[in-house]
Amino acid sequence: xxxxxxxxxxxxxxxxxxxxxxxxxxxxxxxxxxxxxxxxxxxxxxxxxxxxxxxxxxxxxxxxxxxxxxxxxxxxxxxxxxxxxxxxxxxxxxxxxxxxxxxxxxxxxxxxxxxxxxxxxxxxxxxxxxxxxxxxxxxxxxxxxxxxxxxxxxxxxxxxxxxxxxxxxxxxxxxxxxxxxxxxxxxxxxxxxxxxxxxxxxxxxxxxx
Amino acid sequence: xxxxxxxxxxxxxxxxxxxxxxxxxxxxxxxxxxxxxxxxxxxxxxxxxxxxxxxxxxxxxxxxxxxxxxxxxxxxxxxxxxxxxxxxxxxxxxxxxxxxxxxxxxxxxxxxxxxxxxxxxxxxxxxxxxxxxxxxxxxxxxxxxxxxxxxxxxxxxxxxxxxxxxxxxxxxxxxxxxxxxxxxxxxxxxxxxxxxxxxxxxxxxxxxxxxxxxxxxxxxxxxxxxxxxxxxxxxxxxxxxxxxxxxxxxxxxxxxxxxxxxxxxxxxxxxxx
Amino acid sequence: xxxxxxxxxxxxxxxxxxxxxxxxxxxxxxxxxxxxxxxxxxxxxxxxxxxxxxxxxxxxxxxxxxxxxxxxxxxxxxxxxxxxxxxxxxxxxxxxxxxxxxxxxxxxxxxxxxxxxxxxxxxxxxxxxxxxxxxxxxxxxxxxxxxxxxxxxxxxxxxxxxxxxxxxxxxxxxxxxxxxxxxxxxxxxxxxxxxxxxxxxxxxxxxxxxxxxxxxxxxxxxxxxxxxxxxxxxxxxxxxxxxxxxxxxxxxxxxxxxxxxxxxxxxxxxxxxxxxxxxxxxxxxxxxxxxxxxxxxxxxxxxxxxxxxxxxxxxxxxxxx
Numbered sequence: 001x002x003x004x005x006x007x008x009x010x011x012x013x014x015x016x017x018x019x020x021x022x023x024x025x026x027x028x029x030x031x032x033x034x035x036x037x038x039x040x041x042x043x044x045x046x047x048x049x050x051x052x053x054x055x056x057x058x059x060x061x062x063x064x065x066x067x068x069x070x071x072x073x074x075x076x077x078x079x080x081x082x083x084x085x086x087x088x089x090x091x092x093x094x095x096x097x098x099x100x101x102x103x104x105x106x107x108x109x110x111x112x113x114x115x116x117x118x119x120x121x122x123x124x125x126x127x128x129x130x131x132x133x134x135x136x137x138x139x140x141x142x143x144x145x146x147x148x149x150x151x152x153x154x155x156x157x158x159x160x161x162x163x164x165x166x167x168x169x170x171x172x173x174x175x176x177x178x179x180x181x182x183x184x185x186x187x188x189x190x191x192x193x194x195x196x197x198x199x200x201x202x203x204x205x206x207x208x209x
Numbered sequence: 210x211x212x213x214x215x216x217x218x219x220x221x222x223x224x225x226x227x228x229x230x231x232x233x234x235x236x237x238x239x240x241x242x243x244x245x246x247x248x249x250x251x252x253x254x255x256x257x258x259x260x261x262x263x264x265x266x267x268x269x270x271x272x273x274x275x276x277x278x279x280x281x282x283x284x285x286x287x288x289x290x291x292x293x294x295x296x297x298x299x300x301x302x303x304x305x306x307x308x309x310x311x312x313x314x315x316x317x318x319x320x321x322x323x324x325x326x327x328x329x330x331x332x333x334x335x336x337x338x339x340x341x342x343x344x345x346x347x348x349x350x351x352x353x354x355x356x357x358x359x360x361x362x363x364x365x366x367x368x369x370x371x372x373x374x375x376x377x378x379x380x381x382x383x384x385x386x387x388x389x390x391x392x393x394x395x396x397x398x399x400x401x402x403x404x405x406x407x408x409x410x411x412x413x414x415x416x417x418x419x420x421x422x423x424x425x426x427x428x429x430x431x432x433x434x435x436x437x438x439x440x441x442x443x444x445x446x447x448x449x450x451x452x453x454x455x456x457x458x459x460x461x462x463x464x465x466x467x468x469x470x471x472x473x474x475x476x477x478x479x480x481x482x
Numbered sequence: 483x484x485x486x487x488x489x490x491x492x493x494x495x496x497x498x499x500x501x502x503x504x505x506x507x508x509x510x511x512x513x514x515x516x517x518x519x520x521x522x523x524x525x526x527x528x529x530x531x532x533x534x535x536x537x538x539x540x541x542x543x544x545x546x547x548x549x550x551x552x553x554x555x556x557x558x559x560x561x562x563x564x565x566x567x568x569x570x571x572x573x574x575x576x577x578x579x580x581x582x583x584x585x586x587x588x589x590x591x592x593x594x595x596x597x598x599x600x601x602x603x604x605x606x607x608x609x610x611x612x613x614x615x616x617x618x619x620x621x622x623x624x625x626x627x628x629x630x631x632x633x634x635x636x637x638x639x640x641x642x643x644x645x646x647x648x649x650x651x652x653x654x655x656x657x658x659x660x661x662x663x664x665x666x667x668x669x670x671x672x673x674x675x676x677x678x679x680x681x682x683x684x685x686x687x688x689x690x691x692x693x694x695x696x697x698x699x700x701x702x703x704x705x706x707x708x709x710x711x712x713x714x715x716x717x718x719x720x721x722x723x724x725x726x727x728x729x730x731x732x733x734x735x736x737x738x739x740x741x742x743x744x745x746x747x748x749x750x751x752x753x754x755x756x757x758x759x760x761x762x763x764x765x766x767x768x769x770x771x772x773x774x775x776x777x778x779x780x781x782x783x784x785x786x787x788x789x790x791x792x793x794x795x796x797x798x799x800x801x802x803x
Binding site for chain 1: 215230
């Protein structure tokens with residue numbers, strides 16, 4: 001493996017586990033708690049955030065030598081907001097079901113700290129290729145966390161996977177199962193996140209990550 | 210000074226570029242979005258009124274009514290678009306009614322009720338309770354519509370709104386006549402009547418003597434006690450005092466208050482016949 | 483301890499009172515309540531209590547990796563209290579999940595006994611109310627069948643007097659006091675609750691200020707704002723004290739040492755706060771009963787209350803504001 005490839009690999013994997021935006025940095029809590037009622041929604045949110053993150057990372061990295069440091073934050077926000085709006089319109093046009101489910105959380109990607117954090121800490125200082133891998137890694141890490149939390153909440157809180165669409169939903173425990181609705185509700189999101197964080201921290205400690 | 214100009218220019222440039230990109234994307238997606246929503250509405254119409262030819266829109270206060278016609282210009286039915294006040298905000302829904310005034314479809318267009326709780330209003334098992342009912346039916350919570358426990362506010366909101374909308378449809382488009390009650394012509398006696406409250410039917414007995422209401426008593430109700438005391442005995446007292454039904458029902462329990470008024474009206478309407 | 487000399491930092495006051503002795507006293511105080519529950523609701527009540535207590539003790543022992551199932555007795559108290567705030571015959575899995583949630587989410591995640599912010603049993607109830615509202619709210623309450631141990635009380639269900647005015651008017655104050663009324667296992671009998679409360683007071687485990695402030699506030703608000711539907715205003719106040727979980731909450735839950743203030747003034751504020759929130763929910767909220775959330779909310783601000791009600795030290799000087 002050449003030195004360059006290993007560097008890219010490091011940029012890529014860092015965001016997934018070691019510096020996972022959710023489990024380690026505890027960033028992006030708002031969409032994390034808001035849309036993780038169903039795995040499908042969590043995954044959709046993760047993908048939308050990743051698309052915005054990668055696109056704005058590339059642009060910011062390209063422009064990093066032209067944006068004066070005094071106005072970098074407004075520029076970042078403008079760039080993120082642009083891509084968020086693009087995603088919002090594209091989803092509404094081509095993925096209406098997901099758009100309905102994600103609701104207000106798509107526009108709120110603008111204020112997602114995961115994205116601004118990666119732009120500020122990485123893309124604004126590093127070359128385009130490295131920024132790309134970093135953004136994809138962080139995006140995957142964020143999506144992973146969303147899907148994990150959504151899986152816990154959907155399985156316990158609804159007793160299904162691949163809901164809420166009744167055509168694709170698979171009821172895991174049969175029709176007589178009474179799901180623990182608490183986990184489908186906002187307070188349950190906090191409780192589930194807390195328990196999940198505890199498990200992840202325990203595993204990370206054990207395997208020395 | 211040069212700095213300020215440079216910074217402003219950079220920001221302006223970023224702004225212009227993003228505005229340009231957004232304009233392009235908006236231009237592409239907007240017609241698709243509008244077409245899709247139109248298409249969904251048409252599909253809904255087609256599923257409730259197969260083979261319809263055209264529709265005419267009429268707006269009455271905040272509700273929209275689309276009168277659906279077949280190829281020969283006969284009324285096939287009516288599709289309304291109305292808003293109910295749910296737990297988390299507005300619930301926008303379509304109510305499809307056939308030419309005889311029977312509900313054939315209920316379609317929730319947009320809502321923000323709690324996922325897993327209030328969103329039962331979108332499930333078929335809840336909605337099908339309304340199918341086949343018309344303005345002759347009570348459409349009342351806990352009477353002919355089962356309320357989902359845990360999602361009381363959402364399900365009661367839809368129930369009460371549907372009852373109101375189908376009443377409007379009946380009066381405006383189906384020639385439903387309401388009996389004009391003239392208290393002075395009601396023979397002496399004690400009459401019973403009922404009307405829907407918020408949580409179930411309210412049953413009253415009304416005593417008339419010498420063309421005047423002398424006593425109103427609530428026999429049965431399922432309203433929340435702490436709210437109901439806002440409407441009872443205040444509303445009966447007001448009716449007896451004024452000897453007409455046009456009393457101010459804006460209390461802490463408006464729906465219950467209206468229910469009492471309607472129940473009294475119902476009792477006397479029965480007496481007129 | 484095999485060392486003769488133990489050197490430790492203050493406090494040096496020794497007391498024979500231990501966690502275990504306190505918990506045993508609470509269990510004794512709960513005995514009349516549990517007995518009354520079995521007399522009123524029969525074997526199903528006993529079963530619910532046994533499942534709840536067993537689950538709580540097992541979960542706690544497993545979490546702490548200890549063989550000693552009874553331990554300091556706090557898990558048994560939590561389990562029994564949790565059973566007291568359930569309907570007479572809930573599904574067994576609901577009792578198990580709720581009791582386990584009481585111990586895990588209510589207590590152990592905060593660091594175990596002494597560190598929990600909220601009353602564990604009430605956390606368990608909040609969890610199941612939010613998860614399976616259909617089983618613990620609405621018309622799920624069975625009217626008691628006194629002295630019929632083998633009867634299936636769950637065959638008939640009704641609403642509690644708090645939820646339904648008609649039910650309320652059908653119940654006499656005497657029945658409310660004795661407990662011959664639909665409701666949670668442990669909340670119906672004010673008589674048994676007062677007996678147990680008196681024992682706790684006699685042993686010095688509870689202070690009059692919390693139950694006094696709580697019950698007093700509920701009575702006042704019930705009399706003033708209850709609408710007087712229950713044979714006049716004063717009787718309505720009394721009705722609000724005796725119906726529902728106020729007695730159970732005020733005597734056994736709000737007085738939990740860990741989650742209530744330690745200062746005398748703070749205790750009074752805590753009790754009054756519980757009463758206010760309970761009555762707000764009952765009279766103006768959409769739920770018929772508010773004891774659970776009232777105590778949980780006041781638990782949350784206990785540290786703040788303590789912080790602002792620290793008594794002046796003897797000989798201390800009043801601070802100039």
